[in-house]
Amino acid sequence: MIKLADYVINFFGDKGIDKAFIVYGAANGDLIDAFTRTKEKIQYVSCMHEQGAGFALEGFAKVRDLPGLAIATSGPGGQNFVTSIANCFYDSVPGIFITGQVKQAFQRPDELVRQIGFQETDIVSITKPVTKYSKMITDANTIRYELEYAYYLATSGRPGPVLLDMPINIQQEMIDPESQASYKPNDDLQDISAMCKDQVENFLKDFAKSKRPVVLVGGGVRNAKAIEELKELGLALNVPVFPTWNALDIVSSDYENYCGRIGTYGGAGRNFGIQNCDLLLSIGSRISGRITGGNVSSFAREAKKYMVDIDKATLKTEWQQVPFDENIYCDAKIFINYLRENLNEKKDTNQFNEIEKNEWLETCKKWRRDYDPVKPEFFDNTSPVHPYAFVRLLSEKMKENDVLVGDCGGNIVIANHAFETKKGQRFFTNNGNSPMGFSFAAAMGAFYGDQSRNVVCIIGDGGMNMNIQELQTIKEYNIKTKTIILNNHIYGITKAYQKTNFQGRMEACGPVGYNPPDFIEITKAYKIKTFVINEHSQISSTLNEFLNFDGPCVLDVDCHEHHTYEPRIFGWRTPIEDMYPYLPREEFIKNMYINPQEDWENPPLPDGDKNKKVETAE
Numbered sequence: 193m194i195k196l197a198d199y200v201i202n203f204f205g206d207k208g209i210d211k212a213f214i215v216y217g218a219a220n221g222d223l224i225d226a227f228t229r230t231k232e233k234i235q236y237v238s239c240m241h242e243q244g245a246g247f248a249l250e251g252f253a254k255v256r257d258l259p260g261l262a263i264a265t266s267g268p269g270g271q272n273f274v275t276s277i278a279n280c281f282y283d284s285v286p287g288i289f290i291t292g293q294v295k296q297a298f299q300r301p302d303e304l305v306r307q308i309g310f311q312e313t314d315i316v317s318i319t320k321p322v323t324k325y326s327k328m329i330t331d332a333n334t335i336r337y338e339l340e341y342a343y344y345l346a347t348s349g350r351p352g353p354v355l356l357d358m359p360i361n362i363q364q365e366m367i368d369p370e371s372q373a374s375y376k377p378n379d380d381l382q383d384i385s386a387m388c389k390d391q392v393e394n395f396l397k398d399f400a401k402s403k404r405p406v407v408l409v410g411g412g413v414r415n416a417k418a419i420e421e422l423k424e425l426g427l428a429l430n431v432p433v434f435p436t437w438n439a440l441d442i443v444s445s446d447y448e449n450y451c452g453r454i455g456t457y458g459g460a461g462r463n464f465g466i467q468n469c470d471l472l473l474s475i476g477s478r479i480s481g482r483i484t485g486g487n488v489s490s491f492a493r494e495a496k497k498y499m500v501d502i503d504k505a506t507l508k509t510e511w512q513q514v515p516f517d518e519n520i521y522c523d524a525k526i527f528i529n530y531l532r533e534n535l536n537e538k539k540d541t542n543q544f545n546e547i548e549k550n551e552w553l554e555t556c557k558k559w560r561r562d563y564d565p566v567k568p569e570f571f572d573n574t575s576p577v578h579p580y581a582f583v584r585l586l587s588e589k590m591k592e593n594d595v596l597v598g599d600c601g602g603n604i605v606i607a608n609h610a611f612e613t614k615k616g617q618r619f620f621t622n623n624g625n626s627p628m629g630f631s632f633a634a635a636m637g638a639f640y641g642d643q644s645r646n647v648v649c650i651i652g653d654g655g656m657n658m659n660i661q662e663l664q665t666i667k668e669y670n671i672k673t674k675t676i677i678l679n680n681h682i683y684g685i686t687k688a689y690q691k692t693n694f695q696g697r698m699e700a701c702g703p704v705g706y707n708p709p710d711f712i713e714i715t716k717a718y719k720i721k722t723f724v725i726n727e728h729s730q731i732s733s734t735l736n737e738f739l740n741f742d743g744p745c746v747l748d749v750d751c752h753e754h755h756t757y758e759p760r761i762f763g764w765r766t767p768i769e770d771m772y773p774y775l776p777r778e779e780f781i782k783n784m785y786i787n788p789q790e791d792w793e794n795p796p797l798p799d800g801d802k803n804k805k806v807e808t809a810e
Contacts, residue, residue, distance in 0.1 A: 196332050197222040197363040198229055203339050204288065205233025209261050211252060211640040212236045213245035215272075217265020219292030219311065222363035224263065237640065237669060240661040242269050244633035246276020247659070249287050251634030254620050255595060255641025257417075259286035259346050266293050267311025270357070274319060275627050280353035281322040282624025283438070284415055286346040287353040291315050293328065295361045319355045328357040332365035333372055340375035348377070350503040351415055388522045391498075392531050395473065395518070396538060398496055402471035403548045405431045406495075406556075408454070411438030412476020412502060418525035422475065423447060425528050428535055430549055432465050432556035436477050437608055441619040445612035451556040452563070455483045457760045458768060459609040462563040465556040466492055467769040475500045476524045479514055482623070486764025488513045493767075500527045565609040565759060575727035576752040579603075579678050582731055583610035583650070586676070589735050592616040594646045595638050599631035602684030603652040605757040618645075629658025635673040636665060646739065649675045653708040654683045660711075663718040666744045674738060675746045677711055684755035691755075692762065711748050721745040 194202075200223060204212070214236045216224055227236050239245040242264045249260030264270050270291035280287040293299075294309030303314075316326045324345045329338055342354040399405055407429065413422050419442050426433040426443075432451035435443035443450050452461020466472070472495040477483070479499070484491040491514050499516040501507055507519035520527060570581040583606055590596065592614045598604045598621035613619050618638070622630050635649035656677050666673060682702030690698045699705060712722045723738045723745060725731055738747050759771035 193366045193368055195222070195226070195363075196335055196358075196365045196367050197226040199335065199367060199369055200290070200339065200358070200363075201226040201230045201234060203343075204261050205230050207258065207343065209256075209258055210234050211637075212261040212263055213239055213248040213252070213637065214263040215239055215242045215245055215265065215269060217269050217292060217311075219266035219294060219360055220263050220269070220290070220358075220363075221292070222360065223290065223292065223358070236263075237636070237665065239633070239636075239665050241659065242272030243275055243629075244636075244659050244662045244665065246273050246287075246289065247279070247630050247633035248637035248640075249276065249289075250279055250283075250285050250622065250630075251597060251637030251639075252641045253280075253285050253287055253637070254634075255618060255638045255645070259288050259343065259351075260637060261288045261290070263290045264292070265311070266291060266309075266315070267313045269311075270313060270315035271318070273315075273355075274322070275625065277319055277353045277355065278322040279622045279625045279627065279630070281324075283622050284351050284411065285353070286351040288342065288346060289319075289323075289353055289355045291355065291357045292363070293357045293359040296330065296359050297361070299359070315355065316357050322353070323355050324352040325354040326357075327355070328359070329362050330359075332362050332367050335362075335367060336369045336372040337375050344375060344377050350412070350501075388520050388527060388530065391518055391520045392527075392534055395498055395531070396534060398471055398498075399429070400538075400545070402496075403545060404469045404552045405429065405471035405473070405549065406451075406465055406469040407431055407433045408436065408466065408472060408474040408477060408479075409433060409439045409443050410436045410475065410477025411442075413439060413442050413524050414476075416476065416502070416524035416526075418528050421525055421528045421532070425532055428532055430546065430553060432469075432553055434461075434466060436483060437623050438477070438620075440608065440611075441613050441617055444615050444617065446614055449553065450560070451553075452560040453608060454768070456481075456485050456768060457605050457608065457757060458771065459565045459759070460563060461556065461560040462759055462771050463768045464559045464563075467767065469495045471495055472497045473500070474498065474516070475527070477501075478503070478506045479512070479516075480624075481513065483768075484514055485761050485766060485768040487767050490767035500524060563759075571728065573728045576750040576754070577725055577728055577731065579606045579680070579749070579751040579754055580610045581728065582678070582725070582749055582751070583607055584612070585731050586648075586650075586735060587611040587613070589739060590614075590617065590648065591646065593644070594648060595619075595635075595642075597621065597631040597635040597638055597647065597649045599649075599651040599655040600626040600628055601652055601654065601686070602680070602688070602755060602757055603650060603655070603678045605685065605760075606678065607650055609757070627658075628652075628655040630655070632656060632675060633659045633662050635675070636662065636671050639671050639673050643672075647673045648739070649673055651675065651677055652684065653677055653679045653681060653711070654706070656711060657708065660714065663715060663720060667718050667720055670743065672743055674741070674744075676738075677746065677748045678751050679708065679711070679748050680751045680754045681708055682706065682753060682755060685757065687755045688757060711746065715746045723747040725749045 249262040253260035298309035426449045433449045453459035497516040498518045500520045570578040595618040686701040
């Protein structure tokens with residue numbers, strides 16, 4: 193016999209999850225007490241806020257390649273998990289969220305009764321829309337099944353979060369797990385290679401005819417553990433390969449067939465490759481609006497489009513913003529291996545237009561080189577620092593095994609534009625939900641995901657304010673993360689948006705309504721090492737010291753008032769290859785407004801308007 197709380201913690205320890213991120217409360221007290229008897233398998237990290245614990249779960253999961261585990265108390269404890277749960281849901285991250293709950297005897301008998309127990313909340317109903325499974329454990333004799341089932345769901349198919357709500361009296365019960373029913377999965381992917389056989393044949397026929405094929409790679413390739421297979425496929429096909437923002441460390445910048453970054457804030461290559469292709473193979477990406485822009489009918493307009501995904505809903509043509517011609521339900525690794533086998537069989541037939549395809553690949557590589565968002569003039573000895581220059585120099589100094597965790601808003605646009613990834617690095621943020629303050633807490637989890645790696649967090653001043661309390665967690669556990677604050681003293685992406693859309697009225701984004709504190713003085717109060725960069729000449733030497741420091745540290749980089757994130761598209765009529773500032777003024781106005789003369793007599797333009805002429809793919 194074993195106490196149920198002990199069985200729960202042991203279950204995850206036996207899976208190799210050696211850290212759980214928690215905030216203590218009476219309703220989860222028995223679960224936390226169980227750690228005193230499981231120290232050889234699993235230990236807790238006591239965070240300052242449940243949101244920080246949930247973000248740390250995500251960082252751990254993304255680096256360790258195992259589900260993360262976080263535990264909160266009832267009521268507000270579980271409620272503070274909701275953003276973190278949504279993060280995992282939208283970014284397909286396996287996460288186990290456990291909440292304590294009031295004793296069953298003190299739970300409301302009907303939903304018409306608002307509340308009975310102190311801090312009683314129906315967290316299951318709250319989280320159902322953003323979990324793969326959310327369940328209150330009402331019978332201690334089902335715990336083995338529920339844990340096995342929840343773990344399977346979190347890690348199978350398209351991964352995601354699950355939540356188990358455990359009343360205090362359930363946690364305290366004594367159980368015999370060996371006598372309980374277990375969960376036995378029924379894997380419907382066993383014969384999937386046969387299911388997609390005809391579609392692979394169709395793709396190879398279209399590939400043989402194509403002159404300008406491309407492969408688009410999403411984060412699902414990592415979930416399928418198919419990174420090396422994907423790279424080999426790109427080389428075997430001899431085609432340009434483009435990563436989404438969730439795949440910048442899958443198709444790294446030093447990969448032979450890497451041809452740039454795509455989307456509404458597309459970087460190197462300025463979307464020319466995607467927009468001029470005649471055959472598009474997307475693997476593990478849902479093709480969001482951040483990729484297509486608002487003018488979805490213009491996305492890869494001349495291409496026949498193939499989508500490979502493990503999420504059946506993503507493959508329904510009627511639900512796709514960009515309808516794909518062929519939707520292939522398959523695990524990415526199975527599909528890639530099956531395609532490579534068939535490709536090898538047919539390559540000797542000399543039917544693949546190798547000369548034209550090679551010319552196309554070289555053209556896309558040239559666009560990537562010619563259209564680098566990081567301009568030479570950004571490296572002038574300036575004060576304040578140009579953030580694009582800083583991040584490019586950061587990418588040059590970070591090593592192959594390092595981890596970079598990005599936040600949201602303007603700083604992640606800068607990072608995605610300027611940071612060039614190396615093979616073996618991890619570079620991630622949360623793209624689907626994208627909450628401010630994510631990276632600072634997620635970096636803690638990344639550190640515990642693999643303590644042999646150097647973990648660097650990059651965040652804006654606005655985001656730093658959101659989870660600044662976790663400085664205490666970092667100090668308490670000597671979590672050796674290195675935090676970079678790109679401090680422009682404003683909400684940069686918001687200010688840029690307001691400048692474009694509200695006739696220049698900029699409210700609540702700084703200096704009106706928002707002014708950040710002195711982060712260096714705050715960090716010193718926690719007795720954590722600090723660094724400062726105020727001008728370009730300080731970057732190289734300070735970064736060397738910062739990256740080599742053996743312990744937690746915070747670097748404040750003065751990028752005062754910077755809120756220009758280019759290239760980017762403006763307006764929902766604009767195809768993604770027409771990126772400002774390369775789009776002429778009259779075209780910008782036409783695409784921004786349905787009735788430009790009526791909507792705005794003198795519409796504003798972003799900073800740095802040069803009235804540049806369109807630079808075409810030719």
